Amino acid sequence: GAVVSQHPSWVICKSGTSVKIECRSLDFQATTMFWYRQFPKQSLMLMATSNEGSKATYEQGVEKDKFLINHASLTLSTLTVTSAHPEDSSFYICSAPQGNTGELFFGEGSRLTVL
Amino acid sequence: DAKTTQPPSMDCAEGRAANLPCNHSTISGNEYVYWYRQIHSQGPQYIIHGLKNNETNEMASLIITEDRKSSTLILPHATLRDTAVYYCIVSSIQGAQKLVFGQGTRLTINP
Numbered sequence: 001g002a003v004v005s006q007h008p009s010w011v012i013c014k015s016g017t018s019v020k021i022e023c024r025s026l027d028f029q030a031t032t033m034f035w036y037r038q039f040p041k042q043s044l045m046l047m048a049t050s051n052e053g054s055k056a057t058y059e060q061g062v063e064k065d066k067f068l069i070n071h072a073s074l075t076l077s078t079l080t081v082t083s084a085h086p087e088d089s090s091f092y093i094c095s096a097p098q099g100n101t102g103e104l105f106f107g108e109g110s111r112l113t114v115l
Numbered sequence: 116d117a118k119t120t121q122p123p124s125m126d127c128a129e130g131r132a133a134n135l136p137c138n139h140s141t142i143s144g145n146e147y148v149y150w151y152r153q154i155h156s157q158g159p160q161y162i163i164h165g166l167k168n169n170e171t172n173e174m175a176s177l178i179i180t181e182d183r184k185s186s187t188l189i190l191p192h193a194t195l196r197d198t199a200v201y202y203c204i205v206s207s208i209q210g211a212q213k214l215v216f217g218q219g220t221r222l223t224i225n226p
Binding site for chain 2 (some may be wrong): 004006023034036043044045046049062091093095100101103105106107108109111
């Protein structure tokens, strides 16, 4: 199946700094990618839809100025957590659809820890 | 998208069939049933999906009731590596790209 890769797989940063997470579709093009966040022992929560060449669409309650999304090419979307705080510590996961079956391919996830 | 209800947890013995139920009584005519699973600290993995006919692939079988209000995911010969959280999601093909995850079923395969 299609491969979606995230980088870094884990990152530790100081409070107040910004962290960028990359999501790449390795063997297909993705005009749309999705970003999820998952806290311990909870389900995945959709944060935003990343659209190639246009602005991202954010879910209700997700601050667009806090979580900057850039989808500059058909194979890369980035999520930047700006001015990170400990409550932003979470598992961030991206996904991308391939084909028209509705199947989503997910990245391995990126675990962010803010000290 | 229609809401789904799954048991929070299940256990199954290694080598036996694992049957995971899902209720989706408000499913509409154009909505599919999708199953994904998430092994600890990894991204979710697609398993199978179906509309109204039963489906089978190399990973699992999906049995959908005739009224489409419920379904069962069957792992025919569960292994320890099948221990994961299994999510049943109902969505249209168009909406399936933007999946909304419920709490899922935490399946534990016991040796």
